[in-house]
Amino acid sequence: MTSDTRNIVLDVQNLSIHYGDAPAVTGAYLTLREGEKMAVVGESGSGKTSLANAIAGFLDPLVGSVRADRLDFRYAPLNRSIDPRRQPRIPVRTPGMSMVFQDAMHSLDPVWTIGSQLVAVLRGAERMTARAARAAAVKRLAAVGIADPGRVMRARPTELSGGMRQRVMIAIAMASHPALLIADEPTSALDATLAVSTMQLMFDLADQEGTALLMITHDIELCRRFTDTTVVMHQGRVVETIASDRLDHARDPYTRGLLACVPTLETATLAELPTLQSIAAAERTAAA
Amino acid sequence: MTVRSVDDAGIRVTDLGRDFHRVQAVRSVTFAVAPGRRVGIVGESGSGKSTVARIIAGLDRPTRGTVHVDGQDLRSALSTARGRREYRRRVQLIAQDTTSTFDPRFTIRQSLRVPGQRLGGWTRAECDTAIEEIAEELSIDVSLLERRPAQLSGGQRQRMAIARALLVRPRYLVCDEAVSALDVSVQGAVLNLLKRYSTDHDAALLFVSHGLPATAFITDELIVMYRGEIAEAGRTTQVLGRPTDPYTRALVGAYREMESARSGA
Amino acid sequence: MSVVEHTAPPAATDADEAPASAGLGAIRRHWWLLRTILLAAVNLLVFVFVSFFLVKLIPGDPVVTATGGRLTGADLEEARASYGLDGSVGEQLLSYLGSLARLDLGTSIATGRPIAEDLATRIPATLELVFTGLLAASIVALLLSHYVVTHRANRVSRVLLSYARSAGALPEYVIGIAFIYLFFAVLGWAPAPSGRLDPMLLAPPQVTGFPLFDAVIAGDTAAAASYASRLALPVIVMMVAHAPLLMKTLIINLDHAIDEPSTRFRIASGAPRRTILLSIYRRALPSVVAMLGMMFGLLLGGAVVLESLFALGGLGQYAVDAVNASDVFALRSFLLVVAAMCLAIYLIVDILTMTLDPRRRVETGKGA
C-alpha cells in the first residue's frame, strides 16, 4: 500500500454524520486512488449508505449533518458542500463523480423512457447529435449485457425486470465517464447469477475507463473476488481497511466474526449456522 | 417434474395460475408440501415466487388451479369466517415486505397480541406470556416490544414478523424472503431457529428465497421457478448437486465459481 | 463468465400479449385512453337524467313568472301547455331526450330564445375569462414556485411561502371589490368595470365566439386593446386569488419530486441540469394538472361572481337569471352544458396526467 504511486482520487478524513442528534458515522476515513476498486462492508445500519451519500453530496439536509477534517475529490474540492443545509435545494453533482443507488426499483425515472434517460447523460457529457447519441446509447446498453437494446431504449423502467434495471443504471452512471463511481449495494435485489454477471460488467467497464470504484455490499464473496481494498464498518466506525485478497488474515474481531458467518453451499450441511454469538461463545469456551 | 403423491395431509398445489391484467405472474404450478417437510422455492426476481406464497397464505386468489390444505380446498376454507380463522391458525406467512408489515399506529406488542387473541382465543395475559417466550427465542430485547415499527431497524422488524407468524404455532409456515434484510450473523440465527421450529413442532416450511446457501441449509426439497413455471424440482441436494435446468445450472454455477475462487485464493 | 442465455426476461407486458389481431392489439394498448373517454361519456349520459330530475324539483312556477302572475285557471293551463309543461313526467322526459338527441337544447321559457344560441354567445366569453385567469395563475404560480423551491432559505421565498400558505383565505370577490375600489374608483388606472368592451366600440364579427380572439382575427386593434384592458383586472383578481393554491400544490409536488431517488440518480449520473429540471417537473406536474382541472370548476364558479362584479355578463349571470326565473328548460340545459364542459376538462386532465405519467394509466386500468 505504501508503494502505491497512483494519484489520490478521493480523500476522506475524520468524517462524521449525525441524524438529528444520533450519530450514524463517527470519524470515518478512507483514501481512494485512480482505478482502485474499494468495497465497504459491515453490518446493517452501520452507516455505509450514509457515508456514500455524504461523499456524493446527497445527504438529506433536513435530517442529516456532516462534519469532516478533509473531504476532497481530486476533480472538485468537496468541502464547499459539506454542510447539507447550505446546499442548493436541487443538489449539484460533483463533476466526475457518479453514483448507483441501492434501490434499483425506484432510482430510474419512471416517466421517461430508458433511451431518453441515457441519451440525456450522453449528450450532457459530450457534444453529439441526437442520432449519434442514440447509437451510442444502444451500444452502451448492449455493453451491459442487455440482449434487446432497441426495445429497452423505448421501454419505461416499470417494464423491466430488476436485473435489467440494475444494468441500465450502471450503463447510465458510466455514460458520463466518471472518475469515481460509487455503487450502493448494486446487486442486492439480484440472485447470484445476475449479481455476478452485473458486477463483472461494472468492473470491466470501470477498467476500460480507468474509473475508481467505491462499492457498498454485504456480499463478502463478491468483494473478495472483485475489489482491491475492503473497508469494514461497524456501528458507524471504520474498523478495518484491508486488501481484499488478505481478508482471511483480518485482525479485527468483528471482521473475523463476520467472515465466519458467511453462509455457503457447504455450510448447508451443518446442523446450525454460525452466528457472531455462537462464534464468541465458542471462542470463550476455547479460551476457558 | 416431481409431483409427489401424498395423501390428504399437507399442502397440495395443482395447476396454479395467477394473472395480473396482461401479465401471467404464475402460469401453471403444481407441487405438494408434506407435513413436517421443508421445501424451498428459488428463482429469479419476478418469477412468481411471492405470488405463489401469497396464494397459499390465502391473501390472493388464484386465477386458475386449486390449493388444498390437509385435504380442504382453499376457496371453501376461506369462504366462511370460521373457516378463515381455522385456516390461518394452520397456515401462516412471513411476508417479503419488512417496512410496512406492522401497522405504524400500534406498538409491536399490541400488534403481536392480535393473532393470539383472534386465532388462539387466549387472554391478554396468556398472549403476553407467549409473546415474551417467542421474543426470547428470537433474541429480541423485551423493551423493543413497546416500540412502534418506525423505531426499529429493518432486521428487528423482520424478526418481529417472524415472531408474529410463529406465535400461533402454525402447521404450515410460508417464509417469503424472511431473512433477506438481515446481515449474515443475524440471518444465521434466524435460520437456526426456523429449522428447530420445524423439527420440534413437525411443521412444514415453504421457504422462498433467492439466497441459495440459506435455502440449501434449511430445506429438504427445492423448487426452482422460472417465469411463472417450475423449471426443476427435487431433493435439495440433488437439485443443487446435479442441476438439469439451464437456469438452475447457471445459478448453482455462479455460487460454485465464487466459492472455488475463494478456496483457490 | 456466466451470463445465462435467459437472464433478462423481456418485459412481461409485451411478451404476454396475445397476438390476436392488429386492431385488437391497438385497442388493448390504448385501453386506458378508451376507457377514460368512455367513462366520461357514460358520466355525461347519466347526467342528462340527473339534470332533468334535479330541475324538476325547482319551486316557483316558470309560467306564472313569465306571465307576470297575471294568468289563472284555464288560461294558465293553456299557457303551460304551450311550453310543453303539461304532460306526465315520463312524457316530458321523453321529449327532453328526443330534443337532446337532435342536439336541440330547447327554448328558454323566460326569454323564448333558443338556449343553445344564448349559451353559444356566453360560454366562449366566460371560458375566455376562466382560461386567461387560469393561465395567468399558472404562469405566476410556476415562476414563484420555481423560485421558492430553488431558493428555499431566503427571505423572499419565505414571504412567497406565506402567500402560498394563505391559499383560500380570501375569496376572489373580496379581492375583486377591493381592487375595483382601489384601481378604478380611487386611482383610475383600470378601465370601468362595465363590460367586456368600451361601449363606444363595435364588437368585431363573431368568428370563434371568444371576444378577444375575434378582435385579433378581425385585426381590430382598438377593440382588442379594449377587450384586453377590461379583462386585465378580473384576470389579475383571479390570479391573486388562485395562484396560492397552485403554488402550494406545485411546491409540495416539486419538493417530493426533488427528493425522489430518481432525481438523485439523474443528478448522480451526470445528466445536464436542463434534463434534471425537466424530469422533476414532469413528475411534479401530473398532480398540478389534476389540480388545474379542479380549479377550472372553482374558477367557473368564481366567474359567476366576478362576472356580476365586472359586468361581464357571461355564463354565471345566465344561471342566476335562470334560477330567479325558475326557467327549468334553461337551467337544465345550462347544467348539462356546464357538466359537459367540466367533464371534458376532467377528461383532458386525465389524459394529460396519464400521458405525463404512464404509471397512472395502470392505476385506472385496475378500477373495474
Next chain:
Amino acid sequence: GCGSAASSEESSAFVIVTAAQPPSFSYETSATGYEAGEFWANTGATLIRNPYVEGEGDLSASQDLFGFEPLLAESYEVSEDRLTYTFHLDPDAKSVAGNTITADDVLFSIKRKFETPTSVVPFVSAPALTDPDTQVTVIDESTVSITISDPGYGFTLLSMLANQPYNIYDSTVLLEHATDDDPYAVEWSETNASYGFGAYELTDYTPGEQMVYTANPGYVLGEPEITTIVQRVVPDAGQRANLVRSGDAQIATQLRPADQVDLADSGAAQIFTVPTNAYVYIPLLTTAEPFDDPEVRRAFSMAIPYDDIIDDVYRGRLDPVGSILSEDAPGFDGEGLAAPEHDPAQAQEILEAAGYTEPVEFTLTVNSAVPDLEETAVLIQSAAADAGFDVTVDSVNSAVFQEGLAAKTFQASMGRDYAIVQSPPYVLALFYTPGSPLNWPNYETPEFSAALAEGNAVGDPLTPEAGAWWNEAQRILQTDLPTIYVGYVQPLNAFGNDVGGYVFRTDNVIDYSQLTRETE
C-alpha cells in the same frame, strides 16, 4: 372617461347602465321588468300618447295624464254616443323596417295581443276592450275604429291605447315570419326586435351584456337627437353609480337611493323629482291569520317607521301616500284621505284591546332583486318589534315572489309597482277586483265593490261625481287596510350633467327620443 372612440360618434351616443335586460322582445309572452318596459317604450309606438308637459317648480317634465295627443294616429275622433273612437293613421309614420303604418297593422296588433295565450292584455283591457273581432274595425287603409260598450270606459280605453300594452306592430314584417302554428309570429318576435314603429331600433344585442339602440329615421315624430343608445348591463347598483360618476355612463337606472343622493350632492350627476306613481306597498293577506283581523292590520300600519324609511333608506326620495290615485285627476280631490303614521304606542294599545297578549308573529316576504325593499323590510322588522310584532323577513327570488303573490300564500309581502294606465277606475279595479290574481290581499267587501260600481256608473270617470266615489272607495281601503302603502318612490335613476330631456312617464321608463346632450 373612456373616450377612445371618435368624438363625432360620441356626441350622438349615450351609455345607459341597467341592472338587467328584457327577458324577451315579445310583449305577449313576457311582460315583466323595468328593462322590458324601457325596450317597448322606445322601440314601439302607440296610436296616441299622453302629452309631455314641463314640470312646475323643481319637478321634471312629465306626462299630462288626462289629455291625449296624436302619435301614430294623426288624429282621432269620438262618436256622438261616445262609444266609437276613430283613428286616422299618420302616413309619415314608418316602422323600423321602413313600412308605413296601415289599419291592418292596428287590427293585427290588437288581435295578436288577444289571441296569444300568454298575453296579459285581455286581462288588463277588460272591460273596455274584450273582443277585437267585434270591437275593432278597419275602415280603410289608414283608418281604424274601436267601439266600446259603455261611454264610461272611454277614458280608460284612451289611456290604455296611449300606453305600451297597445304598441302597434309592423304586420308586414311579422307576417313574413308567421307560420301556421304561430300566425302572429310571436315566437319569432321573442328573439327579434325589429317590428315596431318606435323611435329606435334595436340594432345589436349581446345577451346578458349590452343592447344598442339606433334611431329610426322614419319615426313619426322625426329622428331623435341621440342616435345611438348603448345599454350596458351592470348588475351591481354601486357600480352603476360609480360609472355615472366617472363619466363612463351617462345614465344609470335602478340605483340605491343613498348612492343617488350621494351622486347629486357631489355634483357628479343630476337626479330629478317627479310626480311619481310608483309606490312601495305591503299587501296583507286578509283571508288568513293574523291579518284577517282588521285591528291587526291597523296596528301594523302604525308599527311601520315611515319617517325612518324615508330618511334612512330613501334619503327623502319617498313621500307618504295619501291617495293611490293621482291627485291631479280632474274631478278627484283626495279629500279625507291621509297617509298612515308611525305610532308604536297606539299600535300596541290596539293589539291589547283586540286581545293580543303575545307579540303577533308573521312573515314579511320581499323580492330579493330589489335592494331598497330588503333594507326597508329590515327597518320595519326592527321597529315593529316595539309595537308588538314579531316579523320574520323572507327575501325570495323574483320567480318565487311572483308565484307566491299570485297564489296568495304570503301573509305579508312588500313590492314596488305602479299602474301604467292612470285612469282611476282602472287603478282601483286592477288591484282590488275580487278573485283577480293581482288582488294580492284577497280583499273583498261589498262596500268597496259598490263604490267602484257607482263611480263607473257615473260615466266619465273624471267628473266630480265620479271623483267622490273614487274618494269613497279609497276611504274604505284606508279603513280596512288590505294594503299598506309605505310611500311614493321617486325614480331611482341618475343622469350625467351633460344629459337633458328627461321626462317622467307613468311606466317609469326613460324616453330616449327626448334626450339631449347639453353642452356645459
Next chain:
Amino acid sequence: MAAAIAGADLDTVIPRRRTRRLSPRASLVLHCVPLGIVLVLTFIGPLLAPFDPTRVVGTSSQPPSAEWWFGTDSMGLDVFSRVVAAFALNIPMALAITVIATGLGMIIGLIAGMYESRGGPIGLVARILTRAVDLVQAIPVMIAGLVLVSFFGRNPVVIVLSLALVLVPFQARLMRTEVLKTRSDAYVDAARLAGESEAEIVFRHVLPNSSRSTIENTSAIFAMGIIFCAALGFLGVGVPVPAPEWGSMLANGATDAVVGRWWPFLFPAVALGLSVWAASVFVAGVTRSRS
C-alpha cells in the same frame, strides 16, 4: 391526487429556523390559539355585541366612530355587533359543513377504495358511489350550491347540507386514493393473517391510516364552507338579512364598498379571512404534531 387542496404541510418544504424551535407540545398549543379564539367568539360573540345585531340602531351608512366602532351599514345596523355576532352563525355552519363533508367523504372514499374492484353487491355499491362522486363533481361547487339553495330555501340548514353535499367529492376522492394505497400495505395482509375480521381491518387499520390527507384537507373544506356560504349570500341566495352573517354582510357591503363606504364590507371580510387562517393554522399544527 390533487384533490388535496391543502395537501401536505408546506412547513416540511422549508424547515423553520432551527434557532427558535419550540417544543412540539408548545408549538401545538400555539397552533391552537387562533382557532381557540375563534371558537370562544362563536360562543360569546353575540354577548360581546354592544347592540342588537338585527335592530336598527342609528342613521344608516355612518363611518366608524366612538359610538359605532365599525360604523353602521346601509340599513343602520351596527357593523361591529353584526361582525362579532356572526361568529355564532358562520363558524357553526362552516364546522357543520366540514364535519358532514369530511364524514361522508371518508365513508364513501373508504367504501369506494376498498371494494371498487370487488364483485358482488358491495362492489356494485362502491362503483355507484364512485360514479356519484364523479357526477357531483361535474358541476362546479358554486353553481351546484346556487341551484340547490334556490331549490330548497335560504335557511342555514339547507345551505349547510347543500354545500356539504357538493364538497363531499373533494374528501371522498382524497380518501379513496389513500385507501387504495393503504389497502395494499403489508400490515393489512398481516392483519388478515392474524385473524382480524374484515370490519376490524377496515376500521382499525385502513381507516386510521388513510385519513391523514383527508384530515389535513379539512382546513380547505372549512375555508370553502365559509367562502361559498358568503358567495351564495353575494349572489342573493345566502342566509337572509338581517341575521348576522358575513356573506350577506359582504353582499350588502359590496355595493357600498365600490362607492367608497368601505366599512360594512371590510370588517366582515377581515373576520372571514382570519377565521379561515385560524383553521388552517390549527390543522397544520395538528398534522405536524401527529407526524
